[in-house]
Amino acid sequence: MGTIALVGNPNSGKTTLFNALTGSNQHVGNWPGVTVEKKEGKFKYNGNIYNIVDLPGTYSLGAFSEDEIVARDFILRGNSDVVINVVDATNIERNLYLTTQLLEMGVKVIIALNMIDEAKAKNIQLGIKALSKKLGVPVVPTVASKRKGIDELIKETVGLIDEKMSLKPTISYGDKIDGEIKSIKRFFTDKTLEYPPRWIAIKLIEGDQYVHDLVTEDKDLDSDNEFRDILSRIKENDEDYELEIVNRRYEFVKDVTKASVIRPKEAVKTITDKMDKILIHKYFGLPIFILIMFAMFQLTFVIGEDLLGEMMVTVMDALAYAIEIFLININSPAWIIAFTTEGLIGGIGAIIEFIPLIVVLYMLLGILEDSGYMARAAYIMDNIMRKLGLQGKTFISMIVGFGCNVPGVMATRTLESKKDRMIAILINPFMSCGAKLLIYLVFIAAFFPDSGGLVLFIMYFTGILVALIMGKVFSKTLFKGESADFIMELPPYRKPTLRNVLRNIWDNVSEFLKRAGTIIFAVVAILWVMAVLPVGVEPYGAESVLGKIGLFIAPIFKPAGFGTWQAAVGLFSGIAAKEAVVTTLGMVYAGVGEGTELISAIQNAFTPLTSISFMIMTLLYTPCAATIATIKKETNSVKWAIFAMVYTFAIGWVMAVLIFQIGRLLGFN
Amino acid sequence: MNVSLAQLKSGEKGRVERIHARRCAAKRLYEMGFNIGADFEVVKNDMGPVIVSLFGNNIAVGRCLAQKIIVKQSN
Ligand SMILES: Nc1nc2c(ncn2[C@@H]2O[C@H](COP(=O)(O)OP(=O)(O)O)[C@@H](O)[C@H]2O)c(=O)[nH]1
Numbered sequence: 001m002g003t004i005a006l007v008g009n010p011n012s013g014k015t016t017l018f019n020a021l022t023g024s025n026q027h028v029g030n031w032p033g034v035t036v037e038k039k040e041g042k043f044k045y046n047g048n049i050y051n052i053v054d055l056p057g058t059y060s061l062g063a064f065s066e067d068e069i070v071a072r073d074f075i076l077r078g079n080s081d082v083v084i085n086v087v088d089a090t091n092i093e094r095n096l097y098l099t100t101q102l103l104e105m106g107v108k109v110i111i112a113l114n115m116i117d118e119a120k121a122k123n124i125q126l127g128i129k130a131l132s133k134k135l136g137v138p139v140v141p142t143v144a145s146k147r148k149g150i151d152e153l154i155k156e157t158v159g160l161i162d163e164k165m166s167l168k169p170t171i172s173y174g175d176k177i178d179g180e181i182k183s184i185k186r187f188f189t190d191k192t193l194e195y196p197p198r199w200i201a202i203k204l205i206e207g208d209q210y211v212h213d214l215v216t217e218d219k220d221l222d223s224d225n226e227f228r229d230i231l232s233r234i235k236e237n238d239e240d241y242e243l244e245i246v247n248r249r250y251e252f253v254k255d256v257t258k259a260s261v262i263r264p265k266e267a268v269k270t271i272t273d274k275m276d277k278i279l280i281h282k283y284f285g286l287p288i289f290i291l292i293m294f295a296m297f298q299l300t301f302v303i304g305e306d307l308l309g310e311m312m313v314t315v316m317d318a319l320a321y322a323i324e325i326f327l328i329n330i331n332s333p334a335w336i337i338a339f340t341t342e343g344l345i346g347g348i349g350a351i352i353e354f355i356p357l358i359v360v361l362y363m364l365l366g367i368l369e370d371s372g373y374m375a376r377a378a379y380i381m382d383n384i385m386r387k388l389g390l391q392g393k394t395f396i397s398m399i400v401g402f403g404c405n406v407p408g409v410m411a412t413r414t415l416e417s418k419k420d421r422m423i424a425i426l427i428n429p430f431m432s433c434g435a436k437l438l439i440y441l442v443f444i445a446a447f448f449p450d451s452g453g454l455v456l457f458i459m460y461f462t463g464i465l466v467a468l469i470m471g472k473v474f475s476k477t478l479f480k481g482e483s484a485d486f487i488m489e490l491p492p493y494r495k496p497t498l499r500n501v502l503r504n505i506w507d508n509v510s511e512f513l514k515r516a517g518t519i520i521f522a523v524v525a526i527l528w529v530m531a532v533l534p535v536g537v538e539p540y541g542a543e544s545v546l547g548k549i550g551l552f553i554a555p556i557f558k559p560a561g562f563g564t565w566q567a568a569v570g571l572f573s574g575i576a577a578k579e580a581v582v583t584t585l586g587m588v589y590a591g592v593g594e595g596t597e598l599i600s601a602i603q604n605a606f607t608p609l610t611s612i613s614f615m616i617m618t619l620l621y622t623p624c625a626a627t628i629a630t631i632k633k634e635t636n637s638v639k640w641a642i643f644a645m646v647y648t649f650a651i652g653w654v655m656a657v658l659i660f661q662i663g664r665l666l667g668f669n
Numbered sequence: 670m671n672v673s674l675a676q677l678k679s680g681e682k683g684r685v686e687r688i689h690a691r692r693c694a695a696k697r698l699y700e701m702g703f704n705i706g707a708d709f710e711v712v713k714n715d716m717g718p719v720i721v722s723l724f725g726n727n728i729a730v731g732r733c734l735a736q737k738i739i740v741k742q743s744n
Contacts, residue, residue, distance in 0.1 A: 060700040064693070093724040094702040122725065239692060243705070246696070250704040267725060273712075276727075282715045379729050383717040391731075392718075416693075485694050486718050486731030487701060 002161045003051040003079060007071055007102065008086030009095050010057035011372075011491040013114040017086055017144040018054045019499050021154070037410075045158050053080065059094075061101045063210035066413065075105055076195050081161045082108045084153070089119035089126060089141075090492075092261055093253055099135065100249040103168045106196040108160050111139040112153050117146070118492070122268045127260035134256040136168045145497045171252045173202075173245055180205050180234060180241075187227050204231065206245055207238030272372075272492040279373070285380045292373070296364045297460060298453035300437075304357030312356055339528060357441070358434045358512055359505055365403050366504035370496035374399065375488060382486050388468055389475025391415075391483040394424045398467060401431030402460070403508060405627040408433075409634055417484035423474045425634055427467040429623035429648050432460050434512070435578035439618045442582055443611045446602040463619055466651065519625075523573055523580045524587075531587060540588050550588075560617060560656035561610035561664075571617065577624050609668045613660040621652030672742060674719060675735040677711045683740040684708050690737040701728055703738065 008014040018026070022041030039054035055074055056067035063069055075083055085102055087095040092113075102109050111132075119126060132139040138156050142149035172178060181201040188197035195211075203211040212231075221227050234241070279288060320341065327337045368374050374396055382392025393415055401408025405428050412424040432440075440459055444452045475483075530546040537543040542551060542565060550565025553572060557563045566588040574581040589601035606614065622645050623631075632641035671686055685707045688695045702723040703709075713720040718729040730738070 059697075062696070062700075064697065091724055091726040094726065097700060097702075124725075242692075242696065243699070246699045247705055250707075263725070267710075267722070272727075276713075280713070280720075375729075379718060379720075382729075382731065416697075485690065485734035486729065487694070487697055487734065488718075488729045489701065490720065490727040490729055492727075 001048060001050070002081040002158070003053065004157055005075060005080035005083045006052060006054045006086065007061075007075070007083055007098070008057060008114075009059055009088060009091075009098060011489060012057070012086045012088040012091075012095060013144045014054065014057055014086045016497055016500055017084075017112060017114060017142065017150075018052065019503055020144050020147050020150050021052055043154065045154050048158075050158065058098070060098060061105075062206070063208050065416070069210060072105075075102070075107055076199070078107075078194075080107070082110060082157050084110055084112055084157060086112045086114050086144075089113050089115045090122055090124060092124075092126075093250075093257055096135075096253045096256065097249055100171060100252055103135070103137075104171070104196075104199055104202060106165075106199070108163075108165060109137045109168075110153075110157050110160055111135070111137055112144075112149075113139050113141045114144050116141045116149070117143045122270065123264040125262040130260035131256065134169070134260065136166055145494075169252075171248055173248045177205060177241055177244060177248075180230075183230055184227075184234075187221060187224070202245070205234055205238065205241045207235070207242050270492060275493050276376070276490075280376050280379055285376075286384075289377055289380050292368075293460070294453075294457050296361075296368075297456045299364060300357060300361045301453045301456055304360035308356030308360075312352065316352060355509065355512070357437060359509055361434055361437070362403055362505045362508045363501055365399070366501040367496045368399070369504070370494070370500050372491045372493045375490050378488060379490060385468075385471075386483065388472040389483065390423060390468075390471045391420055391486055393486070393488065394420060394471070397424050397428060398431050398464065401428045401433060404433045404435070404511075405429050405431060405623055406630045409627060409630045412634065415484065417482075419475070419479040419481050420483050422479055422635065422640070423471050425631055426474060426640070426644055426647075427471050429627055429644065430463045430467040430470070430620055430651075432463045432619055433578065434508075435624070436618055438579055438582045439574075440615055442585070442599065442602060443606070443615055446599045446606070447608045447611045459615060459619055462616065462655075466620060466655070470651070519577050523576045524583055527569075527573060527580075527584055527587060546588070556653070557617075557656075559661065560613045560653065561660035562606065562614045562617075562656075564605060566605065567614060571621065574618060575622050575625065577626070578618070581618060607669050609660060609663045612663070613656040616659055617652045617656040619652070620648060620655055622646075622649045670742060671739050673736045674711075674721070674730065674738040674740050675714070675732055677714060677719075677740065677742060679711055679713050679715070681742060682708065682710045682744070683742045685738065686741050687739040688737060689739065690734055694734060698730075698734075698738070702726070703728075703730075708743070709740075 006014055006018055018039065018041065021043050023043070026039060026041030037056075041052050041054070042049055043052060044050075053074065055071040058065070058068045058071055061068055061072040061075075074080065083102060085099055087099065099109070099111065113126070113128065113131075116126075126141075128139050128141055138160065140149055140153045140156050142153055144150070173181070181198060184201040184204055185197045188200055200211060200215070204215065215231070216222050278284060281288075324337065324341050327340060368377075377399065378392040378396050380392075381395040385391050385394055394412075396414070397408050397411040400411040408428045408431055409425050412421050412428070415421040415424055437456075440456060441452075444455050448455050527546060530549070531540045531544050533545050541547055546569055547565055549572065550567075550569040553568040554563045554565045557568060557571075566585065569588055570581045570585045573584040585602070586598045589598060589605060602611070622628075628641050628645055631644050632638060635641065674683070677683055685703050685705055687705070688698055688703065690698065699705075707723060710722045711719065712722050712727055718731050719735040720727055720729050722728075
């Protein structure tokens with residue numbers, strides 16, 4: 001038994017290594033109190049089970065972001081027996097900067113020197129033994145994507161758990177700072193604050209606000225005049241000290257790598273250099289990006305819907321029929337049969353049929369991410385985004401929002417300034433998520449069967465456009481000020497690992513299924529009850545409770561062309577979960593959520609024009625409950641969550657009305 | 670001669686001398702490899718962020734920030 005923590009720079013292959021170590025044995029949760037994702041897994045070795053915790057990828061272990069604080073707290077509080085530090089061998093000098101900080105934390109460290117294959121291709125010579133000796137920690141070469149070196153890594157790591165703590169090299173920060181470290185250190189014992197004394201001293205000298213606050217909260221220390229004097233003396237110089245400490249760490253790294261890392265005189269030109277010549281070209285970069293996005297939605301539609309979706313429909317129909325026969329055969333009461341076939345199979349079935357589509361969408365998003373293209377998208381968009389008062393990284397959170405707005409909103413955490421972050425959160429709901437896709441597909445099947453890909457592209461594009469316009473508006477009104485500076489790594493292009501892509505699909509689809517089984521199931525059940533009450537009314541009729549609610553809301557949507565109670569009920573249920581819109585429409589229009597009947601009912605109830613204004617409404621209006629809850633959590637404010645609910649509704653309504661009215665004037669129907 | 674990073678052209682090489690940015694941006698730059706004395710090559714500088722190759726890795730730095738990074742051009 002033991003716990004192992006995984007730390008490393010972003011793009012060092014940490015996720016891949018984590019997947020290779022744990023296989024399917026993992027689960028995702030949240031760190032208490034913060035919204036940083038916590039991934040945990042297990043592996044077995046020699047009959048013992050070991051826990052492994054994937055800490056957030058960071059460049060440093062300061063107090064720069066929540067990610068860094070989470071990672072360093074976990075390590076310092078002694079939660080892990082061994083820390084595996086994933087180091088990218090092709091970028092070893094910078095990666096070891098993080099290692100220098102681990103060495104100061106008084107924990108057992110082992111280095112997984114990853115990307116050895118790429119280092120070879122770049123002609124970088126690595127002296128593993130020399131490196132290990134200089135750093136005072138074991139170093140195991142790995143190629144995580146090919147699962148090479150994993151067994152060796154496990155063996156060494158497990159061995160380290162029982163070993164005595166080895167002596168690590170101490171970095172000298174020069175006489176002045178070393179003197180300060182000594183003078184502060186003595187105020188602390190191993191017990192104070194749970195952190196090692198030397199580490200606390202260094203952090204205070206670096207001007208780490210988080211540690212500074214912790215220390216001043218301590219009553220004993222705060223009433224010690226001598227300590228306070230030293231603290232204020234340091235405070236005066238901490239900017240110089242900080243720079244000096246960074247420099248000394250890099251000097252230490254230089255000394256370590258001097259004998260163990262030999263780079264070729266001329267850097268080998270890689271495939272990445274060649275690809276970037278085109279993919280982020282001054283003029284071609286943007287059109288190529290748009291083309292890639294277009295291809296993505298076209299592929300999603302063709303493979304996910306036309307090919308696999310049709311198959312799913314056939315299977316589901318057969319299943320529904322079999323279940324109905326079975327229920328009749330065992331003499332179930334009529335209402336159970338009705339609830340099962342109409343409510344459940346109709347409702348949930350409509351959603352199940354879209355799984356292939358969601359699988360394909362997540363596969364393509366996963367490939368974009370894993371290949372390294374996502375960072376390029378941020379780079380390409382930065383210029384345009386700046387003109388709108390936003391910045392390039394905002395665009396990544398928007399693309400993630402295409403999958404689902406919940407991770408989309410969470411992805412805004414990489415934005416450093418409050419302004420950028422708030423805007424990115426507020427515009428994310430306009431990004432058309434996977435669940436909204438279901439709605440378009442029904443309407444596409446009803447009215448635009450031959451140009452599905454194009455309609456989808458227009459929907460997504462409209463979402464982006466509205467998001468950008470609102471971003472501009474917000475940056476001119478609610479959130480003035482400068483956007484944060486753009487600093488971003490452009491990792492080499494890499495062939496996506498099948499394992500990572502599958503993992504990504506599985507994580508998202510299982511989340512989707514869980515939702516289908518819980519929230520959506522509940523919504524379907526509640527709606528079904530409302531549709532058949534009061535007793536005696538025609539189910540799903542205008543007289544039912546559901547119909548009454550719809551009739552009450554419907555007039556609002558008259559100017560948008562879909563002022564029917566059915567449409568109103570559909571939108572109403574969409575606030576619980578967007579998947580429920582299709583289900584509800586199915587129930588109120590056709591009594592079932594099934595393909596052909598629903599589609600012909602939609603053809604009767606809508607026109608091509610109102611179908612578009614309705615789709616635009618579903619694209620833009622109030623996000624689902626899960627997204628609203630995430631917005632509340634991320635902004636830490638009920639006020640902003642309510643604001644997000646209301647203003648998106650207003651925008652959706654205005655756009656839907658505009659489209660309907662202008663369309664009508666132009667003579668469309 | 671000392672110039673700002675934004676003034677170097679694609680293919681030119683240099684060494685980081687000083688960073689005049691706000692403290693937290695400067696720290697981030699140091700930690701991503703722009704430490705004082707680091708050698709680099711400009712990969713691309715035409716529009717938008719400047720792309721720099723540092724220790725064999727490419728990093729994009731916004732133009733505004735690139736103007737605050739003082740470098741010494743080497744050949
Ligand atoms: N060539 C090579 N690619 C790798 C290796 N390990 C990971 N990758 C790839 O590097 C990319 C980034 O890996 P990922 O695990 O997502 O990095 P993270 O950001 O540190 O979690 C992915 O495309 C991986 O497939 C390796 O050892 N060699």
